[in-house]
């Protein structure tokens with residue numbers, strides 16, 4: 390029995406190895422391993438053997454079975470590869486030709502600037518905070534001293550989140566990063582230094598300088614004795630960090646209900662000499678809103694305005710990127726065009 394098994398192994402492996410097609414391989418496999426195959430037939434004789442020989446024969450039979458299965462797998466792979474190679478060859482395909490060059494992605498211009506500003510502010514002792522894009526009306530407006538009937542709400546053209554039933558649950562897409570001021574003040578209290586970059590949303594008619602989705606970065610410093618000089622220092626550090634010393638800026642009074650006094654910082658339009666569609670003919674582009682945190686905002690967030698004061702700013706990251714890279718249309722930022730984006734990959 391042992392010799393016949395060995396013989397079968399040799400013959401079987403030879404037969405499998407000689408198969409010239411997948412179908413003849415299959416036929417040999419059935420002949421050897423099938424229900425009526427050679428191995429099964431041979432093993433029917435095991436019952437007639439003396440009991441002490443049976444385990445040895447069983448072990449050997451398993452080895453033979455395994456050797457056959459392995460051979461079937463390797464011959465089948467080789468046959469399939471040969472078939473593919475033959476097909477490619479007859480189609481005139483040269484698998485040794487080099488492939489088209491791979492294109493690598495890169496950082497988005499807004500991301501490049503965000504990372505730079507994070508590094509800059511971290512080096513000045515700030516930490517990076519985050520807030521949700523779907524925000525409570527109470528945080529986006531009320532806690533920031535923007536009452537229900539205030540025209541500032543309209544200037545923000547809010548995208549409201551409505552429940553299926555049609556009621557307004559007091560949720561909106563945040564119109565600015567300022568609600569992160571409220572969240573961090575309530576969570577961490579004073580003293581505090583944070584920045585909060587992120588996406589904001591407005592119900593906006595799109596044009597070269599307005600999109601429904603864009604990026605801002607909030608900054609907030611609350612401590613004893615913080616005033617306008619510290620605020621101006623931070624603004625200058627930010628502008629110089631992104632543009633060097635070349636960008637011309639101006640600061641003027643601006644109104645935001647959550648700061649007092651409030652300012653707007655504009656940059657001189659780099660796209661024109663005498664007014665264009667980007668600066669709307671004014672030669673200046675609004676870049677940053679800022680001011681000293683309104684005592685009411687501090688109080689509502691649990692900070693005592695008799696002890697602490699602070700400054701806050703909100704900078705348009707999309708606008709910074711437009712100015713630095715000479716991008717004339719904010720809609721390109723989120724347009725997803727590869728030819729646009731590939732200009733910024735390093």
Ligand code: PHE
Nearest residue numbers: 565567645678679701702703
């Ligand atoms: N949140 C304001 C806006 O989006 C900008 C701002 C932030 C102004 C902080 C003052 C202080 O227009």
